Amino acid sequence: MRPVTKGARGTYPIDIPVNTLKAYTTAAQATRRWTFTKQNVIDLWSATPSAFEIVTGLLAYKTWGSKMQDDRYDNLEASLGVLETQLSSDDKGYKAATPILMGRIGKICSYCEQVLPDSVELEHCVPKGEFPYFWITWDNFLLSCGSCNTSGTGKGTGPSRATVKSWGGAKNPGEVTLYNAVRAKYVWPDDDQNAYQLLKPALWYRDTHNVPITWKQLDDAASVGPDVKLGLVDLETRYVSATLKVGVNAAQVYEVAVKQVPSGQQAIDSITYFGLDLPGTASTRDSRRYMRTIEWMTAVFLLRPLAAANAGNFAYELERLLVSLTGRGHFSVWARVASLMFNAMPVPGGGGGTIVEAILNGANVPTIWPGTDLTDVP
Numbered sequence: 001m002r003p004v005t006k007g008a009r010g011t012y013p014i015d016i017p018v019n020t021l022k023a024y025t026t027a028a029q030a031t032r033r034w035t036f037t038k039q040n041v042i043d044l045w046s047a048t049p050s051a052f053e054i055v056t057g058l059l060a061y062k063t064w065g066s067k068m069q070d071d072r073y074d075n076l077e078a079s080l081g082v083l084e085t086q087l088s089s090d091d092k093g094y095k096a097a098t099p100i101l102m103g104r105i106g107k108i109c110s111y112c113e114q115v116l117p118d119s120v121e122l123e124h125c126v127p128k129g130e131f132p133y134f135w136i137t138w139d140n141f142l143l144s145c146g147s148c149n150t151s152g153t154g155k156g157t158g159p160s161r162a163t164v165k166s167w168g169g170a171k172n173p174g175e176v177t178l179y180n181a182v183r184a185k186y187v188w189p190d191d192d193q194n195a196y197q198l199l200k201p202a203l204w205y206r207d208t209h210n211v212p213i214t215w216k217q218l219d220d221a222a223s224v225g226p227d228v229k230l231g232l233v234d235l236e237t238r239y240v241s242a243t244l245k246v247g248v249n250a251a252q253v254y255e256v257a258v259k260q261v262p263s264g265q266q267a268i269d270s271i272t273y274f275g276l277d278l279p280g281t282a283s284t285r286d287s288r289r290y291m292r293t294i295e296w297m298t299a300v301f302l303l304r305p306l307a308a309a310n311a312g313n314f315a316y317e318l319e320r321l322l323v324s325l326t327g328r329g330h331f332s333v334w335a336r337v338a339s340l341m342f343n344a345m346p347v348p349g350g351g352g353g354t355i356v357e358a359i360l361n362g363a364n365v366p367t368i369w370p371g372t373d374l375t376d377v378p
């Protein structure tokens with residue numbers, strides 16, 4: 001998983017910060033006990049930013065908070081209509097964050113790393129249906145493909161409030177406590193600088209030459225070795241085959257898949273939650289593993305010229321590579337294949353640095369993998 005730095009909200013017009021919301025709503029509760037009239041609300045709308053944030057927070061409750069029925073909110077029903085209209089329009093609602101995020105972290109799924117179509121949807125890390133407080137909170141935003149947003153065992157509806165409470169902690173947890181619990185449970189690209197180390201891709205093959213037939217992880221050297229070559233593929237069934245050299249055997253054709261290798265329970269839970277390694281079938285549209293597997297084969301093929309480059313043509317080969325990476329997504333696959341293929345090999349002819357560093361230094365080119373946090377990447 002690619003760690004990213006998405007930065008402050010910038011021009012995104014609405015934000016209720018995770019850690020200050022509780023103070024705002026507590027203050028509002030102490031002051032008014034929810035007896036707003038329409039004019040009160042309009043006054044607040046055009047008043048100070050903190051008052052605005054109070055009202056939008058209350059609106060989040062009104063719109064999404066059916067699970068928090070409380071007659072204190074009844075008086076808001078009529079008076080908040082004007083704000084609801086404002087906030088649900090594309091230029092004022094959370095969707096206004098989408099182009100800002102695309103510019104910061106690329107048009108790439110934050111979880112499976114595939115390039116997103118133009119219908120990219122804003123992703124609420126902590127689901128807005130269950131946790132309406134964080135409906136318009138910048139900290140809670142990423143970008144997601146449809147499969148990552150719906151295919152996992154948990155991601156479709158997100159963990160329920162009861163589930164999050166069952167993870168332990170406070171007896172009557174507040175909204176911020178629940179938010180932090182969801183964030184702590186899984187690996188998140190914007191929260192975990194070590195997301196790449198926790199969820200690294202690796203090449204697996206289906207061993208049909210031995211009984212019982214099982215999936216096995218190919219050893220590192222063979223995964224990027226000279227025999228690796230993409231074979232037949234079928235997007236309908238998500239089948240991918242490749243020529244591989246397994247152990248001391250001659251190179252043969254196997255069904256292959258690039259899966260995430262988890263490090264620790266948080267990473268194990270994340271694979272299940274996002275459904276990252278689901279194979280997809282002819283009756284589903286999930287092609288994440290298929291796309292990742294083909295990308296691995298492409299990376300092996302396109303990185304090979306760098307291994308053969310010398311001091312005279314390395315810079316040219318590197319530039320050719322970086323141009324070919326434009327709009328590809330799948331940072332983790334490229335970083336993993338490069339690190340296995342080159343290890344700590346220095347750039348030919350000296351000049352400092354390793355080949356892997358030379359490749360990853362291009363990571364934050366705006367057309368490639370913008371916003372990548374390289375702190376904990378090889």
Ligand SMILES: [Zn+2]
Nearest residue numbers: 109112145148
């Ligand atoms: Zn995805």
